[in-house]
Amino acid sequence: MKGSLATSTVLHVLVLGAALSSFTAPRTLEVADVESFPVSIVPVEEITQIQQGEKTAPIAERAAPMPTSRPNPVPDAENAGDNSVDLTSSAAATPSPREVVSEAPPKPAEQPAPKPAPEAPEPVAEPTPAPDPVPEPAAEKPAEPTPAPVDVAALPAETTPDPVAEAITEAAPAEPQFAALPSAGPVPQTRPEPAREAAPKPAQETASSKESDFNADQVAALLNKQDAAGGGAKRSTETASLGGTRTTRGNTLSQSEMDALRGQIQKYWNIIPGMADGGDVRVTVKMRLDPAGNIIGEPDVSASGGSAGTRGTLSGSARRAVLRAQPYQLPKEKYDSWAEVIVNFDPSQMF
Amino acid sequence: MEQVGLAATSDVTLWSLFMQAGFVVKLVMLGLIGASIWTWAIVADKWISFGKFRRQLDQFEQVFWSGQSLEELYRTLSDRKSSGMSAIFVSAMREWKKSFERGAKSPIGLQMRIDKAMDVALAREAEALESRLGSLASIGSAAPFIGLFGTVVGIMTSFQAIAGSKSTNLAVVAPGIAEALLATAIGLLAAIPAVIAYNKFSSDAGKLSARMEGFADEFSGILSRQIDERMNARQAAE
Incomplete structure (x- = not known):
């Protein structure tokens, strides 16, 4: 036994020695330097609901386009429009073309x-x-x-x-x-042809000299409903906020807000299970809401499918649910979109 | 903040892992290495002794069935230290001689005494065969748990150290865990050969003792026949 113990010890020493000398630090795991792609999740609202602003500006609560460089170019800016540059009322200033033709x-x-x-x-x-x-x-x-x-x-x-x-x-x-003309570049004589440069001056002179205030063109411009009148550019004095060139916000309720509305009504929608043809009935409730979330007047309940009795029962329960669920907790700023609500009741899932 | 410490621990050779380990873990590792040494010592010892034992059995059987007289065989074997079948044979023959030469009357009592003597010799031989196999079994079953204990203690201490360093960087966590896992590795290293060796040697020991038992039964039959013959001869002589 002693001999074998000695052999075993010697063998262990040898093996451990070999292990210690040969088992060096394992090769460091080299993680490939993969460039990480920054992925941002873009909700559909960012495309369908853009507020006006600048693409490079930081996000702000209120929509504001880039401040225009010239704050107040038109003293009597009676026209408002979407132009990017201020235009003077063009039709009023330019004389009618007929005069040009005659004088040219x-x-x-x-x-x-x-x-x-x-x-x-x-x-x-x-x-x-x-x-x-x-x-x-x-x-x-x-x-x-x-x-x-x-x-x-x-x-x-x-x-x-x-x-x-x-x-x-x-x-x-x-x-x-x-x-x-372009090929005959060097000849300058053809230039004078556009008589418009010369023409307006005499026209204005005649207009101002002849009669003091009355300008027939101005009246014509006022009467003219077809030509677009000049107007001021959209401007703001606030710093620009992030957004597109124009506000496209559909003032729609988001999915979660719709779910909240659904949940509010569903809580109060109790139907008697076991109606024979209850699954075929579809109840539609139209209601108008005031900003506080209360129903204005009576909800308009209409039902279709199923037998008359079931229809009556279900439309009654839907009406009660809608009435009991008020006041509806919906975002005030989107009142436009939920001023009138149509709720479809589908009892097929309940049976 | 703790960058200096991190740089030092990034060295993960076997020796550095051992040296970084805590006191308890070191103790466990050393104990497991000792267990491994003991296992292999037993394996070597058993390997040699079983081989010798088997050779002796073959040799004895050859001699026994060669037609040699039992008295002669007994005379040659009784002088030297015997083991295995020869030990059984010698003990039976000694009992036979003692009883028969003094003129025992009852053949049944004689037969019983010889059987007992052979049983005792057989038990002694079997015990010699199976000695130390128990420790192999213990190492095989306990070493993984001891290693696991070392690992758990090591991980505990390394987590405490990590909590102290206030960093969850993997470079901080990894060396402590690697060092702790070394204890389990050594435990398995000791346990696996122990289990395999235990299984092999216990089955070998079973086979050898079955062989010896067979011989003992056969020899008991031969002696019984002899006793009958002698008794008859003695009765005839009287």
Whole structure:
């Protein structure tokens, strides 16, 4: 026994020695440095119920868009609108277009006349015979760089034959003109054509000089119901809050609030079990609530399905439940959405 | 705050685990290592002694059934220290000699005495075979619990230490638990060989003693026949 004990001891010492020397610290578990994805749960309300504000602004209790840089641009801002920039009442300021048309022709006619005159002859022949030849000069223009298009515009004004000139202006030779202009960049003479710059001034002068207060355009603008009137931008003096460009909050009750309402009514809804066709009856109760949660007037109970007796019993129990459950505890700020409530009773689950 | 301590405990070699353990846990570990040493000592001892025993049995049976005279065999075996079957044979023969040579009258009494002598020798041999197997069984059943005790104490102390450090970082918790679990590991290390060895050696011992019992019965039959023959011869002579 002694011998075997000694052998055993020696063996143990050997094994333990080997274990201590060879069992070094285990390799450290290397956890892969996985980038964690920040996941945020977005309730549907964030999309369906957005309050107005700024996307980068912090969350605030009250909705407020970004403060506008110009706090008070329109002293008599009688118009309110959704514009981002303040507009002056446009229709009132701009004179009617008819005057522009009447005054415009003389000026452009004078200005372009002197330059293009010498090179005129060739195109003149073409415009005269009605609108048909018009495409031809349009086709030629890319080939002949500058002078041609200017002539077309100038000549009719110069010659001023009654029928021909009218035919040209009406039959839209103007379009080829404008199309060609960019290619004929260097020629500045065509610019003066828009007579609107020049036109308003004489119009205003005449208006102010002739009669002191009365402005027919202003009256027309007031009477005009079709054109949108200018208005002020939406603004606030508060710091912006988080939100979208406009408030889209559906003022709906949330699921939990609906459940709360359901629970309040269910507590008082007692039906006699064992009615033969109770499962077929559907009871609908329409009721109007005041802000305190009490029913205004009588709830409107209607039932369908089942036999007449069961229907009567169940609609009676539904009516009692609705009446006893008041006052309803619902969020005051959403009163709009629960001012009128329709409750559907489905007794099929109760039998 | 406790960063220095954490850096020190991050070393988890076997030796450092042992050295970090508390006093009780160390004691348990050392005791379990001692139990393991004792287990393997018993295993080695039994392995050798059982092998020797089996060889002796084979040898004796060969000699016994070789047709040699029982008197002669007794003379050769009685001188030396015998074990196993030879011990049974010697004790039976001694009783036979004592009783028969003094001229015992009753063959039944003689037979009974010889059987008793053989039973005693058999019991002594069986006891020698099964000695120390009990401690193997004890180690096999108790070592896991002792190791578990060490683990529980170690975890308790390490949790107390963690509570003191006011940090729930895994790096703080892990070394203490690893160190405590070492006690269970050593306990299992001692218990598993002990259980296996116990099962093997107890069945071996059962087989060997059954062999010896068979021999004892056979020898008892032979002696009974001899007694009858001698009695008849003696009666005939008278």
